[in-house]
Amino acid sequence: MIVANAEQLGSLLRRARKDKGMTQAQLAAAVDVSRQWVIAAEAGAPTARLDLVLDALRAVDLVVDVVPDEPDDALDAVLGRARG
Amino acid sequence: MIVANAEQLGSLLRRARKDKGMTQAQLAAAVDVSRQWVIAAEAGAPTARLDLVLDALRAVDLVVDVVPDEPDDALDAVLGRARG
DNA sequence: GCTCGATGTCGTCGCTCGTTGACATCTCGT
DNA sequence: ACGAGATGTCAACGAGCGACGACATCGAGC
Numbered sequence: 001m002i003v004a005n006a007e008q009l010g011s012l013l014r015r016a017r018k019d020k021g022m023t024q025a026q027l028a029a030a031v032d033v034s035r036q037w038v039i040a041a042e043a044g045a046p047t048a049r050l051d052l053v054l055d056a057l058r059a060v061d062l063v064v065d066v067v068p069d070e071p072d073d074a075l076d077a078v079l080g081r082a083r084g
Numbered sequence: 085m086i087v088a089n090a091e092q093l094g095s096l097l098r099r100a101r102k103d104k105g106m107t108q109a110q111l112a113a114a115v116d117v118s119r120q121w122v123i124a125a126e127a128g129a130p131t132a133r134l135d136l137v138l139d140a141l142r143a144v145d146l147v148v149d150v151v152p153d154e155p156d157d158a159l160d161a162v163l164g165r166a167r168g
Numbered sequence: 169g170c171t172c173g174a175t176g177t178c179g180t181c182g183c184t185c186g187t188t189g190a191c192a193t194c195t196c197g198t
Numbered sequence: 199a200c201g202a203g204a205t206g207t208c209a210a211c212g213a214g215c216g217a218c219g220a221c222a223t224c225g226a227g228c
Contacts (some may be wrong), residue, residue, distance in 0.1 A: 001149065001150055001151075003134070004147070005138065006135055023174060025175095031162075034217050034218075035176095036216070036217070036218085037181095037215090039176065040216085045215090046134055047133050047134065047214075047215065048134045049134070050090055050130060050131065050134055051089070051090055058088070058153070060180080062151070063086055063152075063153040064088075064150055065086050065147070065148070065150070066087050066147070067146070067149050068094065068146060069142070070145075107205090109203095109205095117187090118186065118188075120186070120206095123188085123205075123207090131184080132185080133185075136186090
């Protein structure tokens with residue numbers, strides 16, 4: 001899923017955490033942060049530190065993929081896709 | 085590209101910035117941060133703030149995609165994929 | 169009603185991220 | 199060699215992240 005802001009990332013983190021049957025405390029321990037941090041991160045805190053976020057995602061079996069955005073729709077036309 | 089740590093992300097940021105023909109100062113202005121921040125981010129500063137990182141990536145036409153990791157190779161077997 | 173676990177909120181505080189400014193280094197083009 | 203722009207480094211400072219502890223709320227089970 002493409003994430004453009006911290007809120008979407010927080011939602012993903014929460015969902016993935018629950019899918020793994022983990023509590024906030026367990027995730028906090030796995031990432032080595034406080035439970036408060038997990039609450040804030042899941043709530044979409046935009047100022048969370050990058051390394052902690054990456055660690056948290058890995059802890060719930062998620063990885064970050066950085067892909068080129070294509071503001072130009074020329075490529076979409078080539079691929080026969082319609083615009084959003 | 086899958087990014088597991090801040091260093092890889094910094095490299096991507098730098099490459100994308102140059103591909104767009106932007107200077108560090110121009111990127112800093114676009115993201116509304118100091119030039120010092122861009123230098124640190126490209127160097128792989130792991131403690132950069134999440135929102136600034138996301139803004140910087142968007143400024144160079146990159147988007148973040150969060151995908152499920154599959155430590156278990158059972159899925160690969162199902163899909164008939166080879167490992168490694 | 170009561171207990172227990174999970175989740176969220178509210179202060180307080182230390183630490184450090186990000187900023188500003190100045191300066192050094194390097195690479196261009198002339 | 200010279201000048202201009204891009205990049206990197208250093209020091210000092212304010213603001214806010216993340217930690218910690220205490221407490222409130224909610225749901226499940228007896």
